[in-house]
Amino acid sequence: AQRVTQPEKLLSVFKGAPVELKCNYSYSGSPELFWYVQYSRQRLQLLLRHISRESIKGFTADLNKGETSFHLKKPFAQEEDSAMYYCALSGNNRLAFGKGNQVVVIP
Amino acid sequence: DSGVTQTPKHLITATGQRVTLRCSPRSGDLSVYWYQQSLDQGLQFLIQYYNGEERAKGNILERFSAQQFPDLHSELNLSSLELGDSALYFCASSPGGSTEAFFGQGTRLTVV
Numbered sequence: 001a002q003r004v005t006q007p008e009k010l011l012s013v014f015k016g017a018p019v020e021l022k023c024n025y026s027y028s029g030s031p032e033l034f035w036y037v038q039y040s041r042q043r044l045q046l047l048l049r050h051i052s053r054e055s056i057k058g059f060t061a062d063l064n065k066g067e068t069s070f071h072l073k074k075p076f077a078q079e080e081d082s083a084m085y086y087c088a089l090s091g092n093n094r095l096a097f098g099k100g101n102q103v104v105v106i107p
Numbered sequence: 108d109s110g111v112t113q114t115p116k117h118l119i120t121a122t123g124q125r126v127t128l129r130c131s132p133r134s135g136d137l138s139v140y141w142y143q144q145s146l147d148q149g150l151q152f153l154i155q156y157y158n159g160e161e162r163a164k165g166n167i168l169e170r171f172s173a174q175q176f177p178d179l180h181s182e183l184n185l186s187s188l189e190l191g192d193s194a195l196y197f198c199a200s201s202p203g204g205s206t207e208a209f210f211g212q213g214t215r216l217t218v219v
Binding site: 032041086094 | 143149150152
């Protein structure tokens with residue numbers, strides 16, 4: 001079964017500081033990984049997918065199969081980045097989520 | 108707008124009651140997922156349907172059941188409600204079983 005781990009529940013950073021959200025996974029097959037963002041308990045929105053290797057809103061994430069990680073990074077945090085971030089793994093016809101990271105950006 | 112519609116948006120009901128939450132997936136999506144999000148538990152996977160059949164089951168209580176109809180909309184039935192069932196219930200849909208999912212706005216259930 002797949003498992004997604006996001007070790008830090010709450011992350012507070014100052015505006016302009018770098019942000020890194022950790023995501024580790026376990027899955028025996030070839031995973032598809034995603035980051036979702038949720039603002040103020042609204043709907044979850046897709047932020048990034050590993051296959052597209054894109055940068056959205058300044059965020060990037062690289063899949064490291066050796067370390068089974070898919071960490072989310074942004075070099076300079078903005079106040080509008082305050083939200084919940086969920087790492088998700090798609091496999092076995094199911095989308096599994098980590099418990100999420102609450103990011104608070106301090107002005 | 109993700110294209111996934113959930114009704115109702117808010118629901119307040121008493122303990123012991125039964126409610127039905129409804130989800131209309133994006134046009135063409137065959138897979139529907141249900142998630143529960145409470146303040147202290149994060150996002151919990153409940154159940155997934157694919158083209159009318161149950162595909163995967165997560166931490167879904169026996170008091171809860173779901174189904175997906177021929178027109179692909181889905182309903183989540185919650186019975187014998189308890190205070191602890193108060194949560195946001197999200198539905199998501201995807202074209203297949205192993206791709207990204209698109210979420211509805213959720214149904215906020217309050218059990219009093």
